[in-house]
Amino acid sequence: MGTNGEHRVGQTPPESAVTEPLAEIIDPENFTPRLLALLSNALVWRESHELRRRFGLGTNDWRVISAIAIRPGVSATFVSGFLGLNKAVVSKSVSTLVGRGLVVLSDGPRGSRPMYLTAGGAQMHEDMLPISMRGQxxxxxxxxxxxxxxxxxxxxxxxxxxxxxxxxxxxxxxxx
Structure with missing residues (x-):
């Protein structure tokens, strides 16, 4: 198929291929979940691109910083549930943020250790916030x-x- 979804000239589809649109389909211009997903993807891409360009951090890192800013002392397990992110994704972001000196961990079992922003982390939150608020x-x-x-x-x-x-x-x- 070509980039517009049409068959390329001179190509013959396989014998078992359905070559006509199906009778019951989703109207892509009025299917709300699709529109929400496209909007979300566009906003996340814009935010992620700008955060990486300006700070060398991504959207997941920003989300973790923001969650800790909202609730100092939260655990990675709490952040995972709060953000709806996989624990491995949160763990990777926490490691990045600790490595950059933006987050510090208190003592405790892995996943339940209280996390806090450092002064640098608080400044990073302040610097990143306008980028996220632009999506809002x-x-x-x-x-x-x-x-x-x-x-x-x-x-x-x-x-x-x-x-x-x-x-x-x-x-x-x-x-x-």
Missing amino acids: EIILADLSPQEIGRLNTLLRRMLEKTRELRVLESEADAAG
């Missing part, structure tokens, strides 16, 4: 305060429904 500005630019409140309420409700669904699917997997 892009999303909210055309919304009234009431619409913003409603949007955030709806997004929190949708997140809760996905968590509930994940629990139900896990229980079904365990039973089946």
Whole structure:
């Protein structure tokens, strides 16, 4: 196929290939999960690119710094759940941040050690914050305060429904 999804001239599809669009498909211009994913991907790419360019750190590193800024003394296990990130991803970011002198760990078992920003980490948070907030500005630019409140309420409700669904699917997997 060519880059636009069309067959290239002169190419014959395999005999078993379905060459016509299916009758029941998703309308890509009005499928909300696709639009949300595209928006999220674009915002994360922009943020990550800028954070790497300016600070040599990525979005996951920023998220860990931000989580520690919100709750000094949190554990990596808490941060993983709070951010919805794999523990290995959080562990890698924590190692990077400790290595850069931006985060310090207290004593305790691995994964449950309290983490704190250093003065350098607090400064890094302050420096990185406007880059992240720019994504917020892009999303909210055309919304009234009431619409913003409603949007955030709806997004929190949708997140809760996905968590509930994940629990139900896990229980079904365990039973089946």
